[in-house]
Amino acid sequence: MSRILTTSLVFICLLFLQACGQPSSDKSNQSSQAAEDENAVPQIGLVMKSLANEFFVNMAEEAKAHQAKHSQMYSLIVNGTKNESDLAQQVALIDQMIASGVDAIVIAPADSKAVVPAIVRALKAGITVVNIDNRLDEQALSDYGVSVPFVGPDNKAGARMAAEFAASRLNEGDPVIVLEGIPSAINSQQRVAGFMEAINSANLNLVARQSADWEQTKAAQVSASLLIQHPETTAIFAANDNMALGALAAVQRANLSDSILIVGFDNINAIQSHIESGDVLVTVDQFGGQLAVFGIEKALAALEGQSLDAITQTPLELITASAAD
Numbered sequence: 001m002s003r004i005l006t007t008s009l010v011f012i013c014l015l016f017l018q019a020c021g022q023p024s025s026d027k028s029n030q031s032s033q034a035a036e037d038e039n040a041v042p043q044i045g046l047v048m049k050s051l052a053n054e055f056f057v058n059m060a061e062e063a064k065a066h067q068a069k070h071s072q073m074y075s076l077i078v079n080g081t082k083n084e085s086d087l088a089q090q091v092a093l094i095d096q097m098i099a100s101g102v103d104a105i106v107i108a109p110a111d112s113k114a115v116v117p118a119i120v121r122a123l124k125a126g127i128t129v130v131n132i133d134n135r136l137d138e139q140a141l142s143d144y145g146v147s148v149p150f151v152g153p154d155n156k157a158g159a160r161m162a163a164e165f166a167a168s169r170l171n172e173g174d175p176v177i178v179l180e181g182i183p184s185a186i187n188s189q190q191r192v193a194g195f196m197e198a199i200n201s202a203n204l205n206l207v208a209r210q211s212a213d214w215e216q217t218k219a220a221q222v223s224a225s226l227l228i229q230h231p232e233t234t235a236i237f238a239a240n241d242n243m244a245l246g247a248l249a250a251v252q253r254a255n256l257s258d259s260i261l262i263v264g265f266d267n268i269n270a271i272q273s274h275i276e277s278g279d280v281l282v283t284v285d286q287f288g289g290q291l292a293v294f295g296i297e298k299a300l301a302a303l304e305g306q307s308l309d310a311i312t313q314t315p316l317e318l319i320t321a322s323a324a325d
Helices: 004-038 054-069 087-100 118-126 138-143 153-169 185-203 216-229 240-254 269-277 288-303
Strands: 042-052 075-081 105-106 128-132 151-152 175-180 203-213 235-238 261-263 283-284 311-315 315-320
Touching: 004 175, 004 269, 054 075, 054 240, 054 269, 054 288, 075 087, 087 105, 087 118, 105 118, 105 288, 118 128, 128 288, 138 175, 151 235, 151 261, 151 288, 153 235, 153 261, 153 283, 153 315, 175 185, 175 216, 175 240, 185 203, 203 216, 216 240, 235 240, 240 261, 240 269
Parallel strands: 042 075, 042 105, 105 128, 128 151, 151 311, 175 203, 175 235, 235 261
Antiparallel strands: 283 315
Protein backbone atom coordinates (compact mmCIF):
# COMPACT_ATOMS: atom_id res chain seq x y z
CA MET A 1 0.00 0.00 0.00
CA SER A 2 2.82 2.39 0.86
CA ARG A 3 4.55 1.44 -2.41
CA ILE A 4 1.43 2.40 -4.39
CA LEU A 5 1.15 5.67 -2.50
CA THR A 6 4.80 6.49 -3.13
CA THR A 7 4.48 5.77 -6.85
CA SER A 8 1.38 7.94 -7.07
CA LEU A 9 3.14 10.84 -5.36
CA VAL A 10 6.11 10.61 -7.75
CA PHE A 11 3.74 10.58 -10.75
CA ILE A 12 1.86 13.63 -9.44
CA CYS A 13 5.14 15.50 -8.88
CA LEU A 14 6.28 14.74 -12.43
CA LEU A 15 3.01 16.05 -13.83
CA PHE A 16 3.37 19.15 -11.72
CA LEU A 17 6.93 19.80 -12.88
CA GLN A 18 5.94 19.30 -16.54
CA ALA A 19 2.98 21.65 -16.15
CA CYS A 20 5.15 24.24 -14.48
CA GLY A 21 8.00 23.89 -16.98
CA GLN A 22 5.99 24.08 -20.22
CA PRO A 23 4.83 27.67 -19.93
CA SER A 24 8.40 28.71 -19.18
CA SER A 25 9.56 27.12 -22.45
CA ASP A 26 6.69 28.77 -24.40
CA LYS A 27 7.51 32.10 -22.82
CA SER A 28 11.16 31.70 -23.85
CA ASN A 29 10.18 30.89 -27.43
CA GLN A 30 7.81 33.84 -27.56
CA SER A 31 10.53 36.17 -26.28
CA SER A 32 12.96 34.83 -28.88
CA GLN A 33 10.40 35.36 -31.66
CA ALA A 34 9.68 38.87 -30.41
CA ALA A 35 13.39 39.65 -30.47
CA GLU A 36 13.67 38.36 -34.01
CA ASP A 37 10.69 40.46 -35.12
CA GLU A 38 12.16 43.52 -33.45
CA ASN A 39 15.51 43.00 -35.19
CA ALA A 40 13.97 42.24 -38.61
CA VAL A 41 14.57 44.83 -41.33
CA PRO A 42 12.06 45.76 -44.03
CA GLN A 43 12.33 43.91 -47.31
CA ILE A 44 12.23 45.91 -50.53
CA GLY A 45 11.56 44.46 -53.98
CA LEU A 46 13.12 46.24 -56.97
CA VAL A 47 11.25 45.45 -60.19
CA MET A 48 12.84 46.72 -63.39
CA LYS A 49 12.45 46.41 -67.12
CA SER A 50 14.87 44.51 -69.37
CA LEU A 51 18.02 43.21 -67.70
CA ALA A 52 19.42 42.93 -71.23
CA ASN A 53 19.58 46.74 -71.20
CA GLU A 54 22.79 48.10 -69.68
CA PHE A 55 20.81 50.95 -68.13
CA PHE A 56 18.91 48.55 -65.86
CA VAL A 57 21.94 46.35 -65.20
CA ASN A 58 23.69 49.44 -63.80
CA MET A 59 20.59 50.26 -61.80
CA ALA A 60 20.54 46.78 -60.27
CA GLU A 61 24.25 46.91 -59.40
CA GLU A 62 23.95 50.32 -57.71
CA ALA A 63 20.93 49.13 -55.72
CA LYS A 64 22.77 46.01 -54.53
CA ALA A 65 25.81 48.08 -53.56
CA HIS A 66 23.61 50.47 -51.59
CA GLN A 67 21.92 47.60 -49.76
CA ALA A 68 25.28 46.03 -48.91
CA LYS A 69 26.30 49.28 -47.23
CA HIS A 70 22.97 49.53 -45.39
CA SER A 71 22.21 45.89 -44.67
CA GLN A 72 21.17 46.80 -41.14
CA MET A 73 18.41 48.99 -42.61
CA TYR A 74 16.78 46.77 -45.25
CA SER A 75 17.03 43.62 -47.37
CA LEU A 76 16.60 43.65 -51.14
CA ILE A 77 15.13 41.45 -53.87
CA VAL A 78 16.10 42.49 -57.42
CA ASN A 79 14.41 41.30 -60.58
CA GLY A 80 13.63 42.41 -64.11
CA THR A 81 12.19 41.25 -67.40
CA LYS A 82 13.97 39.61 -70.34
CA ASN A 83 13.06 42.42 -72.72
CA GLU A 84 11.59 45.91 -72.58
CA SER A 85 8.12 44.94 -73.81
CA ASP A 86 7.51 41.85 -71.64
CA LEU A 87 4.62 43.27 -69.66
CA ALA A 88 3.24 39.86 -68.65
CA GLN A 89 6.53 38.92 -67.01
CA GLN A 90 6.71 42.20 -65.11
CA VAL A 91 3.17 41.75 -63.81
CA ALA A 92 4.15 38.23 -62.70
CA LEU A 93 7.18 39.66 -60.87
CA ILE A 94 4.97 42.14 -59.02
CA ASP A 95 2.61 39.33 -57.99
CA GLN A 96 5.61 37.30 -56.80
CA MET A 97 6.70 40.24 -54.65
CA ILE A 98 3.20 40.48 -53.18
CA ALA A 99 3.16 36.74 -52.43
CA SER A 100 6.57 36.88 -50.77
CA GLY A 101 5.32 39.62 -48.44
CA VAL A 102 7.78 42.41 -49.21
CA ASP A 103 7.29 45.67 -47.33
CA ALA A 104 7.85 47.90 -50.37
CA ILE A 105 8.15 47.68 -54.14
CA VAL A 106 10.26 50.10 -56.17
CA ILE A 107 9.26 49.75 -59.82
CA ALA A 108 10.35 50.99 -63.25
CA PRO A 109 7.19 50.07 -65.20
CA ALA A 110 7.36 48.44 -68.61
CA ASP A 111 4.07 50.14 -69.44
CA SER A 112 2.62 53.23 -67.80
CA LYS A 113 -1.00 52.00 -67.88
CA ALA A 114 -1.16 48.23 -68.20
CA VAL A 115 0.87 47.52 -65.05
CA VAL A 116 -1.42 49.67 -62.85
CA PRO A 117 -3.82 46.84 -61.82
CA ALA A 118 -0.87 44.86 -60.42
CA ILE A 119 0.33 47.96 -58.57
CA VAL A 120 -3.14 48.34 -57.08
CA ARG A 121 -3.01 44.71 -55.86
CA ALA A 122 0.26 45.51 -54.09
CA LEU A 123 -1.20 48.61 -52.45
CA LYS A 124 -4.25 46.66 -51.27
CA ALA A 125 -1.88 44.12 -49.72
CA GLY A 126 -0.44 46.94 -47.60
CA ILE A 127 2.78 47.24 -49.60
CA THR A 128 4.41 50.64 -50.10
CA VAL A 129 5.03 51.36 -53.80
CA VAL A 130 7.47 53.89 -55.27
CA ASN A 131 7.57 54.52 -59.02
CA ILE A 132 10.91 55.28 -60.72
CA ASP A 133 12.17 55.96 -64.27
CA ASN A 134 8.94 55.62 -66.29
CA ARG A 135 6.02 57.38 -64.64
CA LEU A 136 2.75 55.53 -64.10
CA ASP A 137 -0.26 57.02 -65.87
CA GLU A 138 -2.01 59.49 -63.56
CA GLN A 139 -5.46 58.88 -65.02
CA ALA A 140 -5.10 55.10 -64.71
CA LEU A 141 -4.12 55.50 -61.04
CA SER A 142 -6.97 57.95 -60.47
CA ASP A 143 -9.45 55.50 -61.96
CA TYR A 144 -8.50 53.08 -59.18
CA GLY A 145 -8.53 55.82 -56.56
CA VAL A 146 -4.83 55.45 -55.69
CA SER A 147 -1.67 57.52 -55.97
CA VAL A 148 1.96 56.42 -56.22
CA PRO A 149 4.93 58.78 -55.66
CA PHE A 150 7.28 59.18 -58.64
CA VAL A 151 11.04 59.56 -58.43
CA GLY A 152 12.78 60.43 -61.69
CA PRO A 153 13.98 63.07 -64.13
CA ASP A 154 12.12 65.53 -66.36
CA ASN A 155 12.42 63.45 -69.52
CA LYS A 156 10.91 66.13 -71.72
CA ALA A 157 13.40 68.77 -70.59
CA GLY A 158 16.33 66.39 -71.06
CA ALA A 159 15.29 65.39 -74.57
CA ARG A 160 14.67 69.02 -75.53
CA MET A 161 18.20 69.92 -74.31
CA ALA A 162 19.78 67.21 -76.43
CA ALA A 163 17.69 68.01 -79.52
CA GLU A 164 18.45 71.73 -79.23
CA PHE A 165 22.15 70.94 -79.11
CA ALA A 166 21.81 68.94 -82.34
CA ALA A 167 19.52 71.52 -83.98
CA SER A 168 22.14 74.21 -83.47
CA ARG A 169 24.31 72.27 -85.95
CA LEU A 170 21.54 71.89 -88.55
CA ASN A 171 19.78 74.23 -90.96
CA GLU A 172 16.11 75.12 -91.27
CA GLY A 173 14.25 72.54 -93.31
CA ASP A 174 16.77 69.77 -92.73
CA PRO A 175 15.04 66.34 -92.71
CA VAL A 176 15.21 64.42 -89.40
CA ILE A 177 13.93 61.14 -87.94
CA VAL A 178 12.65 60.37 -84.42
CA LEU A 179 12.88 56.87 -82.90
CA GLU A 180 10.38 56.30 -80.09
CA GLY A 181 10.49 53.79 -77.26
CA ILE A 182 7.37 51.82 -76.38
CA PRO A 183 4.60 54.28 -77.36
CA SER A 184 2.52 53.69 -74.20
CA ALA A 185 5.49 54.44 -71.93
CA ILE A 186 5.25 57.95 -70.53
CA ASN A 187 9.02 58.48 -70.53
CA SER A 188 9.04 57.73 -74.27
CA GLN A 189 6.14 60.13 -74.80
CA GLN A 190 7.91 62.86 -72.83
CA ARG A 191 11.22 62.42 -74.64
CA VAL A 192 9.52 62.51 -78.04
CA ALA A 193 7.65 65.65 -76.92
CA GLY A 194 10.99 67.23 -75.98
CA PHE A 195 12.52 66.28 -79.33
CA MET A 196 9.50 67.67 -81.17
CA GLU A 197 9.63 71.00 -79.33
CA ALA A 198 13.23 71.49 -80.42
CA ILE A 199 12.56 70.24 -83.97
CA ASN A 200 9.61 72.61 -84.41
CA SER A 201 11.43 75.53 -82.83
CA ALA A 202 14.36 75.09 -85.23
CA ASN A 203 12.00 74.60 -88.21
CA LEU A 204 13.48 71.21 -89.03
CA ASN A 205 11.56 68.80 -91.27
CA LEU A 206 10.35 65.64 -89.50
CA VAL A 207 10.25 63.00 -92.25
CA ALA A 208 9.62 59.94 -90.05
CA ARG A 209 8.71 59.04 -86.49
CA GLN A 210 8.62 55.35 -85.57
CA SER A 211 8.87 53.11 -82.51
CA ALA A 212 11.79 50.74 -82.03
CA ASP A 213 10.58 49.58 -78.57
CA TRP A 214 13.79 50.77 -76.82
CA GLU A 215 15.74 47.90 -78.49
CA GLN A 216 19.04 48.15 -80.36
CA THR A 217 18.39 45.43 -82.94
CA LYS A 218 14.95 46.75 -83.81
CA ALA A 219 16.30 50.31 -84.01
CA ALA A 220 18.93 49.15 -86.50
CA GLN A 221 16.25 47.52 -88.65
CA VAL A 222 13.85 50.48 -88.44
CA SER A 223 16.62 52.99 -89.16
CA ALA A 224 17.91 51.02 -92.14
CA SER A 225 14.43 50.95 -93.65
CA LEU A 226 13.82 54.65 -93.01
CA LEU A 227 17.19 55.64 -94.48
CA ILE A 228 16.32 53.85 -97.72
CA GLN A 229 13.16 55.96 -97.87
CA HIS A 230 14.90 59.16 -96.67
CA PRO A 231 18.60 59.04 -97.60
CA GLU A 232 18.75 62.84 -97.25
CA THR A 233 18.21 62.56 -93.44
CA THR A 234 20.50 64.81 -91.42
CA ALA A 235 19.76 63.65 -87.86
CA ILE A 236 18.22 60.75 -85.93
CA PHE A 237 16.80 61.53 -82.49
CA ALA A 238 16.64 58.27 -80.48
CA ALA A 239 14.69 58.17 -77.20
CA ASN A 240 17.36 55.98 -75.55
CA ASP A 241 20.98 54.99 -76.13
CA ASN A 242 20.17 51.42 -77.12
CA MET A 243 18.19 52.75 -80.07
CA ALA A 244 20.89 55.34 -80.79
CA LEU A 245 23.42 52.49 -81.10
CA GLY A 246 21.05 50.67 -83.45
CA ALA A 247 20.66 53.83 -85.53
CA LEU A 248 24.43 54.24 -85.62
CA ALA A 249 24.87 50.71 -86.98
CA ALA A 250 22.37 51.45 -89.75
CA VAL A 251 24.01 54.78 -90.58
CA GLN A 252 27.45 53.20 -90.77
CA ARG A 253 26.21 50.38 -93.01
CA ALA A 254 24.69 52.98 -95.33
CA ASN A 255 27.98 54.94 -95.38
CA LEU A 256 26.20 58.05 -94.10
CA SER A 257 28.23 58.65 -90.93
CA ASP A 258 29.57 61.99 -92.18
CA SER A 259 26.14 63.41 -92.95
CA ILE A 260 23.85 62.21 -90.10
CA LEU A 261 23.91 63.36 -86.47
CA ILE A 262 22.72 60.92 -83.82
CA VAL A 263 21.13 61.88 -80.51
CA GLY A 264 20.62 59.45 -77.62
CA PHE A 265 19.40 59.45 -74.02
CA ASP A 266 20.74 57.63 -70.87
CA ASN A 267 24.55 57.84 -71.15
CA ILE A 268 25.09 54.10 -70.80
CA ASN A 269 28.70 52.87 -70.89
CA ALA A 270 28.31 51.48 -74.40
CA ILE A 271 27.53 54.92 -75.85
CA GLN A 272 30.40 56.82 -74.25
CA SER A 273 33.18 55.84 -76.66
CA HIS A 274 30.91 56.84 -79.55
CA ILE A 275 30.31 60.23 -77.94
CA GLU A 276 34.07 60.71 -77.57
CA SER A 277 34.69 59.76 -81.21
CA GLY A 278 31.83 61.92 -82.48
CA ASP A 279 29.90 59.00 -83.99
CA VAL A 280 27.06 59.97 -81.63
CA LEU A 281 26.68 63.71 -81.13
CA VAL A 282 25.01 63.89 -77.72
CA THR A 283 23.23 61.93 -75.03
CA VAL A 284 21.62 62.79 -71.70
CA ASP A 285 22.84 61.39 -68.39
CA GLN A 286 19.90 60.80 -66.06
CA PHE A 287 22.14 59.03 -63.53
CA GLY A 288 20.22 55.81 -64.03
CA GLY A 289 22.39 53.83 -61.65
CA GLN A 290 21.21 56.08 -58.83
CA LEU A 291 17.53 56.07 -59.77
CA ALA A 292 16.81 52.83 -57.93
CA VAL A 293 18.76 54.09 -54.90
CA PHE A 294 16.69 57.29 -54.87
CA GLY A 295 13.54 55.14 -55.02
CA ILE A 296 14.72 52.80 -52.26
CA GLU A 297 15.53 55.73 -49.97
CA LYS A 298 12.04 57.15 -50.56
CA ALA A 299 10.47 53.76 -49.81
CA LEU A 300 12.41 53.50 -46.54
CA ALA A 301 11.27 57.00 -45.59
CA ALA A 302 7.65 56.04 -46.30
CA LEU A 303 7.98 52.88 -44.21
CA GLU A 304 9.14 55.07 -41.34
CA GLY A 305 5.94 57.06 -41.62
CA GLN A 306 7.17 60.03 -43.65
CA SER A 307 4.86 61.45 -46.31
CA LEU A 308 6.36 61.62 -49.81
CA ASP A 309 5.99 64.30 -52.46
CA ALA A 310 4.00 63.25 -55.52
CA ILE A 311 7.07 63.93 -57.67
CA THR A 312 10.74 63.94 -56.71
CA GLN A 313 12.76 65.26 -59.64
CA THR A 314 16.24 63.82 -60.16
CA PRO A 315 19.15 65.46 -62.05
CA LEU A 316 19.99 65.49 -65.76
CA GLU A 317 23.23 66.34 -67.56
CA LEU A 318 23.96 66.86 -71.26
CA ILE A 319 26.87 64.67 -72.42
CA THR A 320 28.85 65.74 -75.48
CA ALA A 321 32.38 65.04 -76.73
CA SER A 322 33.69 67.98 -74.70
CA ALA A 323 31.82 66.86 -71.57
CA ALA A 324 33.10 63.29 -72.00
CA ASP A 325 36.76 64.40 -72.11
